[in-house]
Amino acid sequence: MDSLPAPPVVVRSQADSEPLRALLARHGSPLLVLDPDIIRQRYQALTAALPGVKLYFAIKANPHPSVLSTLAALGSGFDIATSGEIDLLKAERVSPERCIHTHPIKRDQDIRDALRFGCTTFVVDNLSEIAKFSPYRKRVGLLLRVSFPNPDSPVDLSRKFGCTPEQVVALAEQADALGLHVKGLSFHAGSQCLSPENHQLAIARCAELMLDYNRRHERPFSILDIGGGFPVPYGVDTPTITDFCQPLRAALAALPPHFTVLAEPGRFLVAEAGTAITTVIGTAERPGGPWYYLDDGVYDLFSGRIYDHATYPLEVFSDDAKRLPSTLAGPTCDSIDVVAEQVALPPLEIGDIVVGRVMGAYTNASATDFNLFPRARVVVTESA
Ligand SMILES: Cc1ncc(COP(=O)(O)O)c(C=O)c1O
Incomplete structure (x- = not known):
């Protein structure tokens, strides 16, 4: 994991998390939210960019x-x-x-x-x-x-x-x-x-x-x-x-x-249609800074960190201006299960949500049942 680049992180206001929290309240956490309208837009965009080329979606992507x-x-x-x-x-x-x-x-x-x-x-x-x-x-x-x-x-x-x-x-x-x-x-x-x-x-x-x-x-x-x-x-x-x-x-x-x-x-048609919503389930102060343990990691939706070498843009929600070098880890007992290391984050608490964008390709497709944590539920909505 060390050789993987740190993901870009955007900090948004707490109020911005409300629609995502509403989805979690309805469907549970973690979630992969798929937006079919984005798939339609990407299909039309690629068709327009390659006129006369017949597209065969690579199912393995999602x-x-x-x-x-x-x-x-x-x-x-x-x-x-x-x-x-x-x-x-x-x-x-x-x-x-x-x-x-x-x-x-x-x-x-x-x-x-x-x-x-x-x-x-x-x-x-x-x-x-x-x-x-x-x-x-x-x-x-x-x-x-x-x-x-x-x-x-x-x-x-x-x-x-x-x-x-x-x-x-x-x-x-x-x-x-x-x-x-x-x-x-x-x-x-x-x-x-x-x-x-x-x-x-x-x-x-x-x-x-x-x-x-x-x-x-x-x-x-x-x-x-x-x-x-x-x-x-x-x-x-x-x-x-x-x-x-x-x-x-x-x-x-x-x-x-x-x-x-x-x-x-494969990727182009589905990646941007997928948003992962995860929840902080544990926190710890370690020598390098705070660690936040999420209910999803590299054995589930973030499996593309390992298999696909992908670095997903992340979003957290906080009104605190403080930033500390922090680590986001998955829930399993394995130490490779780390989503992002030494990223500048505001202080997070149990129950806060962490969102991964551009997560519709090679994510749920390569998830495993390791440790028997429940896999993220996939929810389809036109308004994610
Ligand atoms: C044979 C084949 N076709 C298509 C794809 C899709 O590639 P991409 O997701 O880069 O568009 C793959 C990806 O593994 C593949 O193996």
Whole structure:
């Protein structure tokens, strides 16, 4: 935890906490409040920033049914990675034509579950995975995931998956020899990218590879999936989605008009729709300053501090002008369960609330039951 940057903290007046206290009085603490209207706004913003690009929401970012139903009503597609995610879409009556299966490593059972659902587009990244589709060759189209490492992004999604650009032609030819059609390429340029450069370079390289391949092969590539990675404001300077996507649009112009372009946004569509409301349940004076123990920590909504390397903007409510270097900790017995260390806070008391903003992505999705503290309840409201 020490290496994580301290979160930005805003101190607001006690009176400002009233609407949030009213939610806690009604639903209990801790809470994750989801605002579907913000999801709608973000979907429209990304659609406008990437005209002609079909969006497939990466369910892993937040699989809550209200998120799925909100996006389904907007006409969004869905990026699925597991049979559990398929079950969620079935419950929402989402048609399988609106889905792609993007997990590069699958068991035969995963493939059969997806095919039974009706999903026929799958991502692969090596020959062993391609071979798994041999029995289903007449029913599937494949996308080949290419790795473009992005060590500067907080979450480098090309470390674990993806073939090298140099392997693309051989893998597509090997698939072809097995009677399987590789319809296009996909990549993930890294999550929470603050610069569009990696996307831009990856698009340009994929376009070059696909156009070159199409000149020499009968079964052509015609799909490019540009993955996710679109950034949200966690308190540092973040480009607007229009500015971020402008160079991507320019790079996509290299593709012929009949190509289909897809994206798999997760974080961008849901992060700002989520607000965590937690309560101080204990206080202690320690040598470095006061510690405040919250009823939620890194094993629940703040799990993204660990897994997602995220630093959420925090809000506390006080009319006291005093500020002391303070620590906010989660409720479990584990000492890694610390949300923020040495942040300047006014004195807090048991019963005070601490709010985390931009907490709708990779928060409840990666929560655990460690220590059996109850997980935060998810409440859906249009007016959080
Ligand atoms: C295959 C795939 N697609 C899309 C996403 C969503 O990425 P982001 O939340 O950065 O938009 C992820 C994130 O892990 C992913 O693994």
